[in-house]
Amino acid sequence: MARFKKDTSKSAPGINTSSLPDIIFMLLFFFMVTTTMREVTLKVRILPPGATEVQKLEKKSLVSYIYIGPPIQSRIYGTESRIQLNDSFRTVDDIGEFIYAEREARDEADRQLLTTSLKVDKEVKIGVVTDVKQELRKVGAFKINYSTRKGAIAENR
């Protein structure tokens, strides 16, 4: 009998998993704080050019994005560079309205600090970008940022 008892008491104790949820929650909060929500579904291909002299964009809430590039679904939309604002293709004429809408969405105190980030594919012709910039000048959105990858220039070639 004594031998029997000894055997049963020797089985390995189960690992205590009660703190597992806490660990996972910690990971969850880490990711929630360090990442941002994906705001738009890209309809244009954006492969930004590389540059060495880059600055980080501070305050993501004060940035509005303009995407320019060749459409991903080139069978439907062709290969000509298009401008995407929010979730749809737009033309240069819609930019003013877009900027006004972006300003309306911000606090009055922050409106001066609004930056427009131009996310442009590296194969886009500069003509389109110039048109966009002219439109931005008209509505007084002077702070812009050319979005680039960090990297040596030689990689572009």
Added chain:
Amino acid sequence: MARKSPEINAGSMADIAFLLLIFFLVTTTMDTDSGISRRLPPPPDKDTPPPDVKERNIFNVLVNKNDRLFVDGAWGDIKTLKDETKIFLSNPNNSPDLPEKREENIPGLGVYQVSKGIISLKNDRGTSYDMYIQVQNELTAAVNELRDDLAQDKFGKKFSELKQSDAEAIQKAIPVSISEAEPEDIGGN
């Protein structure tokens, strides 16, 4: 004696947390946005004529539709653009072909010879964005290197490590003076 309430089974808590974690991993992005910051000029006023700038104070950079550079009247190369810009902006030997300087009293630096040089950048509409960014990058690099040199000289630190007030003094001493021409077709499409 109060009845002992049954314990809640927390075994599935981890699963719920995992689910949330995976949801956030999928829907969020981690990329930090970075890029070259610029300030656009206000729209040109029809009443005020463009300012008169002497020939020696202008550094012409033209880019044509084939992404070829034309720097100050000669074919240029992207590799040498930065050094040429640096020489233009600093004018180390006070040469008469390079830009004039004006003395300015900058708080924190004292009297400093600020260059009057302006970089005039002109692109064809057919220039690729890639080339445009490269040119912008080289011009910015030139300014940043000059600022770093001055910061090292005056404060013994890199420009990016300076205090706010010192950095502003350096920014005043070496401004980013890039003027972009109104768009036009200079080499056809």
